[in-house]
């Protein structure tokens with residue numbers, strides 16, 4: 001069996017049938033259904049949006065009066081919508097003050113940012129943590145009071161410290177492993193509900 005085939009599963013087939021750009025959409029859908037994260041008319045920021053399945057899903061959920069901005073190193077080339085805006089950027093080189101002026105206040109910031117994995121667990125977890133830390137900084141710059149933050153992170157020894165630190169900004173914090181996460185994957189999602197403003 002080729003490497004590509006080993007990675008295919010029923011979520012991959014379902015995504016193709018349902019015309020989603022990636023199987024990752026089912027992770028967001030599960031979290032959204034359970035925690036009522038996304039509502040009509042909201043303004044969202046999607047970090048690490050390529051190829052675009054999360055943004056596709058969000059556009060559907062927020063409807064015509066809502067809006068989604070996606071950021072990635074790579075431009076989604078199979079997805080566009082009148083209320084979707086793409087910013088091509090490396091999140092580590094993005095000026096958060098500029099971003100806050102450019103996109104305004106957001107109801108939720110969702111991050112599926114992932115590093116290029118090396119197979120070395122500790123190194124991959126550390127790079128994922130760097131992305132998650134930066135996603136949190138960006139979220140804090142643009143989130144409204146009571147806004148939500150969803151963030152992918154690889155399990156590692158610093159996860160608990162990051163979770164505890166993030167918790168100080170949100171009234172509730174959850175650690176979630178959606179069913180669509182592959183069995184061997186170390187990824188989990190942190191969900192901060194209701195941003196507390198000091």
Ligand SMILES: C[S@@+](CC[C@H](N)C(=O)[O-])C[C@H]1O[C@@H](n2cnc3c(N)ncnc32)[C@H](O)[C@@H]1O
Pocket residue numbers: 021022024025047048049050051052053054055071072073074089090091092112113114115131
């Ligand atoms: C797992 S994919 C996201 C899939 C997406 N949520 C979807 O449903 O289509 C992770 C993305 O993070 C992006 N990424 C990784 N590091 C980044 C960085 N420093 N700045 C911006 N994007 C980054 C990658 O380019 C990649 O497209």
